[in-house]
Amino acid sequence: MDTVHYPTPAVTTEHRPLACAFTKMRAHTLALIAPLSAEDMVVQSMPDASPVKWHLAHTTWFFETFLLKDQPGYKLFDPDYAYLFNSYYEALGPRQPRAQRGLLTRPPLADILAYRAHVDDAMSGLLEADLPAETEALIRLGIAHEEQHQELILMDGLHLLAQSPLKPAYCPRTPADAGGRQGRFQLRPGGLVEIGHAGEAFAFDNEAPRHRTWLQPFEISDRLVTNGEWLAFMQDGGYSRPDLWLSDGWAQVQANGWNAPFYWQASEDGWQEMTLRGLQAIAPGAPVTHISYYEADAYARWAGARLPTEAEWEAAAADGVLEQVDDVAWQWTGSAYLPYPGFLPGAGAVGEYNGKFMSGQMVLRGGSAFTPAGHARPTYRNFFAPEKRWLRSGLRLARDISTGTTGDVSDDGFAADVVRGLSARQKSLSPKYFYDATGSELFEAICRLEEYYPTRTETALLARIAPELTADIPADSVLVEFGSGASEKTRLLIDAGPQITDYVPIDISEDALRHATLRLKGAYPKLSVTPVVGDFTSDVQLPSALKGRPLIGFFPGSTIGNFTHVEAVAFLRTVRGLLGPNARLILGADMVKDEATLVAAYDDAKGITAAFNKNLLVRINRELDGNFDLDAFDHLAVWNPDYERIEMHLVSRKDQIVTAAGHSFAFKAGERFHTENSHKFTPASLTRLAADSGWKIERQWISPAPEFGIFSLGA
Template sequence: MLDTPTNDGLTEHESNRELTTPSQNDSLYGQEFGNELQTETPARLNHTSIASPTQGVHQDLLTRYNHLRDHTEELVSKLEIEDMVVQSMSDASPTAWHLAHTTWFFETFVLLPYKANYHLFDPSIAYLFNSYHETLGPRHPRARRGLITRPSVKAIMAYRQYVDAHMRELLCTERTANPKAVVELGIAHEEQHQELLLMDILHLFAQSPSKPVYDEHGDAEQSLLPSKFISIAGGLISIGTTDSDFHFDNEGPAHKVWIEPYEISDQLVTNGEWLEFMRADGYRRVELWLADGWAINQVEGWEAPMYWEHHVDGWYQMTLRGLLPIDEDAAVGHISYYEASAYALWREMRLPTEAEWEHAAKKGLLRQVDNVGWQWTQSAYHPYPGFRAADNAIGEYNGKFMVGQMVLRGGAHATPSKHTRLSYRNFYRPEQRWMFSGVRLAKDSCSLADSPEKNTTQFARDLISGLSGQPKVTSPKYFYDARGSELFEAICRTPEYYPTRTEMMLLRQSVAQIVADIPMHSVLVEFGSGASEKTRLILDAAPQLSSYIPIDVSDGALSKATIRLREDYPNLHISPLVEDFTKDIQLPLSTTGKPIVAFFPGSTIGNFTPEEACNLLVLWRERLGHLGHEVQLIIGIDMVKDEGTLLAAYDDAQGVTAEFNKNLLLRANRELAADFDIDRFYHRAIWNASEQRIEMHLVSCVDQVVTIGGYRFSFHKGEFIHTENSHKFTDGSFRRLCEQAGWSVSNHWISSPISFSIYQLRTLSPSQDK
C-alpha cells in the first residue's frame, strides 16, 4: 500500500532548506538552457557516471529506478526533436511534457519531502508541468501544453539528469523517513506515462499525411486462437487487492460482490468480427447506441475504429509500425466504450462487469489478459466500499476522477511489463478511443455446459458406472479437485513418498541435457500440470521456449499455478486448458508448425493399465504430430524396487495418503449429494507383483448401503473400491510400451539409490513406425 509522506507542505520549502532564488543562469529560460540544441536528438543519460555506492540502502529501488528512466529515454530516442514538442489534441501531451512531468513528480513528492537541503532545479517548473494536483497551486492549461516551446527539450533532459542524480543519492542514503512507498508510486506513475507516450506519439503520427513509422520492428499484436465462451457459476466472490505489495489506492479495499452465472469470451474481438459489424451498418443503427454515444457518433462521423482508413484495396490501420493493412485475425483496437457497447448489443451480448472480469482472470480462464489491449467493462469507475483517498496532494492521484469514467481491465501491448495486476483498474471517459483499448464480450448464462456442473455430471456418470461393476472402481482423475490437489502436494512432502523428491533431484541434475535439444520457439505442453513446480526447472533452463500450455482437470489448481507463473515468467505466453488430457484435446492453433515438447512428469503414466497407457501415448503422438513438425515427449517413470519402499510411499505414517484417498468420497458427497460415511471406509495399499503395480483401495469396514443420485450401492464388509493403480517399470518394459505406441527413446536418465527415470521420447520416423 502507498505510505504517503506526512509532510503536506510540498509547495513551500522546509525550514531547514536554505534554497536560494534561482539566478538567470539557474532558470530554464536562462541563457544556459535556452540556446539552440547542438544535436538532433537528446543524448542518453549515463547514470553510471554519477558517483554513488554500488550497494545502496534501497538497492532494489535504485535498480528499478534506473531501469525505468532508461526505458523512458529508449522510447523517445526513436523521435526527432520536432516530434517531441507538438500536441495533437487536448487529451494528448507533447513528449517533452511527459519527460518533464514525470521528473517533476519525483522532485515534488520524493526529493522535497525526503532529501534535506534539496534545491529546486527551477521554481517555474511546477506551474508548467503539474498535471492535476490542484492543492499544489495553479498550473498551465492542459489543452495548451503544445504551446510550451521553452524550456527546450535539451533543458528538460538536463532537468531529468539533475533530478536523477539527486534521486540516486537519496536511494543510497540511510534515512529515518523511508521514501520506498512514494518512490514506488513514482515508478508506477512513470510507467503509466510510458504507455501514454506511445498513445500520444501514435495519435500525432496519425495526423501526418506522410504516416511516419515510430518503430518498424515493434511487436505486432499477437495472433488470435479460436475463441470460446467459458461459463462461470455465480455466487459471492471477493474482488480488489489485499496484497501488501505496491498497488494503487483505487484497487482496494477488497470486498465481497455477488455475481450471477455468466459466460465470458476467453479472448478479444477481432478486426474481422468488427468488419462484420461495419458491413451490417452498425455505425448507423441508432437502436444499438447509447444516447450520448449516438450524439458523439453523429458529430464525429465515426464509421470505423480510430486510425482505420479505407483505401481502394481495403481497410488500413495506422500503427506504431506505420500504416498497415488490417489483419482480420488480430484484436480490434482503439475502440470507445460507446462503440464497444453498440457492438456487444449487435451481437446480443454485453460487456463484462469488472467483478466478472477479475473473477475469470484470477481463475486463469482468459487469454490476452494484459498483453494486447485494455478491455472495457460495463462498470462505472466508482470507489470501492470503504475507499478513502489520502488527505494530501497524493490523494488526488485517483480519487478525484471517480465520476463520469468507465473501468477498463487487463493491459495492452504497450503497457510496461509487470506494471499491471489482475486487480488493476484503468479508467477513461466513454467517448475516448486513442488508448490501446479492445473488447471482450460476456453474456448472461443460459447454459452451464462448460462450467464445473458439466464436470460434476461426468463425475456422476463415471462414479455410478464404476461402482456398478465388480470389482468396484473409480478413475483416479477425480482425486484432483481443489482439496485433492492440496492433499497431493502434502503427500509429496511426506518422508515416505520418494517419487517427487527423487524426480526433482534427477531433473535438477539432468535438466541441461534434457533441454539441450529443444529447438527455438518451441511450445511446452504439460499433461496434468497441477502446481507446475517441476515445470519451472524446464522453463528456467530453456529460454528458447515461446509458449507453455498447462493442462489439468482441476480448475482451481490450474488457476493458482497460472497466476503465479504469469508473474514469474512475464515474457512467456501461457495458455492454460482445463481439460481431461486423456481425451482428444484441441490445442491452440498457434502451436501449428512449431516444435512441440510434451512434458508428463510424476510417473502418472503408471496410473493407467498397459493398454490404456499405450492408447494414451498413441493419442498424443497423433495429436501432437499433426500440429508440430518436430515432437518430443519428456516423461517421468517410477522403476520397480523393493516392496517395503513402495508400500510405505502409498501408505504414509501421517495418514496423508489415506486422507487423499478418502477425499474422493467427500467430493462425491459435496458435488453429487452422495452419503458416504468416510469413517466406514479405510485406506489400503497393496503390491500386485504379477501386474507390477501398487493398488490403492477404499475398504468397507461394515456391511452398508450408499446412495448416489438416486442409485443405491451395497457394500459387504471387506469389499473395496479400487481407486488407483501405480504401475512400476523396468527399462525393458517401458521401452516395449514406447515402441508399441510409436515412440522411440532418444535418451534417458536414472537416479540412484532410489531408482526413478526420465525418458526423452521422439516420434518414430515413417520407416520406423511399423
C-alpha cells in the same frame, strides 16, 4: 533526424532493489523517446494529448515535488517548473492549462533532459539511504506514475504521427499484434467472490480495499474481438443503426462522423490502420483496438452479448481462463469508475491521484501492448471517459447465462455438468458420471478388493437377513432398484422372496443394464425384468403396466452416502412419491468407523480405485473432446470428520489449463477436483435423515465390524 544525447540515470543499484527499479524505469523512458526527433517532442496534437517533452518534465517534477524539494541541501532545478509541469494537483497551486502544453517551446528539450539528470542525481543520494516506509511507498508510486506516462508517450506519439500526411512510423520494428482464433465463451459460476488488491505489493489506492461482491453465473470470452469480427459489424451497418447505441454514443457518432475504429482509414485496397509501424493493412485475426466505450457497447449489443463488469473480468482473470489479458489492449468493462466500499483517498496532494476522477469515467481492465512490462496486474483499474478513442483499447464480450446461451452444451447433459463443475471455484462433478461401461467394470473390480469391505459386508448381511426382509413383502410385488449396476445383491432378495414377480432396475449405464438383464433372465426365467435407462436422481417414470402393484424400493451399496443431506432428503422424498402409498424402501448404509479402515477402502494398494477415479477424465476426453493428461493428476481419498464422509479427489500435480466441451479450465498445482463423497452414518443420523424425508425406520440390522447397516423404511 537530429541526434539527441539521452544520459543514462546514474543511480547505484547494487543490493538495492528499489534503486534498481527506479533506474530501469527511468532508462526505459529514454529508450521510448529515442525514435523521436526533438520536433516530435514539442507538438501537442490535441487537447487530450501532451507533448512528449512535457511527459519527460512532468514525471521528473513528480519526484522533485513529492520526494526531493524538502530534503536538506536539495536545490530546485527551476522554480518555474512547478507551474509548467504540474498536471492536476490543486493543492500544489496553479499550472499551465492542459490544452496549452504544446505552446511550451521553452524550456528546450536539452533543459528538460538536464532537469531529469539533476533529479536523478538527487534521487541517487536518497535511494542510498535507509528510507522510512512512507518514503519508499512514495517512490514506488512515482515509478508507477512514470510507467503510466510511458504508455501515454506511445499513445500521444501515435496520435501525433497519425496527423501527418506522411503517416510515418514511430519504429518499423515494433511487433505487430498476433492473429489467432476467435474467442470462445467460458462459463463462470459466479457466487460470492473477492476482488481488489490485498497484500504488501504496490497497487494504486483505487484498487483497494479488497472486498466481497456477488456475481450471477455468466459467460465471458477467452479472447478479444478481432478486426474481422469488427468488419462484420461495420458491414451490417453497425455505425448507422441508432438501435445499437446508447444515446450519448449515438450523439458522438453523429457529431464526429464515426464509421470505423479511431485509426482506421479506407483505401483502394481495403481498410488500413495507423500503427507504431506506420500505415498497415488491417489484419483480420488481430484484435480490434482504439475504440471508445460507446463503440464497444454497441458492438456487444449487435453480437447479442454485453461488456463484462469489472468484477466479472477480475474473477475470470484470477481463475486463469482468459487469454490476451494484459499484452494487447485494455478492455472496456460495463462498470463506471467508482470507489470500492471503504475506499479512502490519501492525505494531501497525493490523495488527488485517483479519487477525484471517480465521475463520468468507465473502467478498463487488463493492459496493452503499450503498457510497460510488469506494470499491470489483475486488480488494476484503468479509467477513461466513454468517448475516448486514442487509448489502446479493445473489448472482450460477456453474456448472461439466463438468456439461454450456454456455449456449446445443453442444459441437462454430461457436457453441461462438466462445464458447470469445472467452472466452479471448488471444482466438482457428480459421481453418477463414473459409471460408463469401463467405470462399471472397474467398480465391480473394486467390490472384489480385500480393502473394500462395504460390498462383501453388506452382501453377507443381506444373505443372513433376506428371509426377514422379504417375509412381509406382498404377493405379486415389484422390486424397484435405484442404481442397479450388476444387480448382484438383488438375487439375494429374489431368492428369498419368490413373491417378487417383477424387477425394475434403474441405472444411468445402458451397458450395465443390458448385461445385468441378460444374466437375470437366464437365472430367473419366470421373473419379468423391465430395465429403465436413466438418472435415478432425477424424475424417472416407471412402466405404466406396474400401476397399482405393490412396489418395494431397493437402494443398497450405501449410495445414499454420495449425496449431501439436502440431496439425500430430496432423493428420498422423490422415491417416496414414486413408490406411492404404503411405500417401503430397503436401504443399505455404511456406518462410521475408524479412519484407517475407511481410507484404505477408497485408496487400495492395487490402484483400482485410482483408475476408477481417473476414468472420469478418460470419459471427459472421449465424449467431450477433452485433453486431460491422466499422469498430471493424483488420486486422493481423505476422511472428513466434520462431515463424517470419505472424499475422493483428483489433485492437479502442476499448474495447467485443460479443455473440454469447448471450454478451458485452469488448475493450479495442488488444486483438487472433488469427484465423490461417501457419507457414513450412525443409527441416529440415519433416523434423522429418514424423518426429514418423510420416512420412518421400521427395522434395522447392523453387521459386526466393519459395520454396515441395512434399514427397512416405511412411508
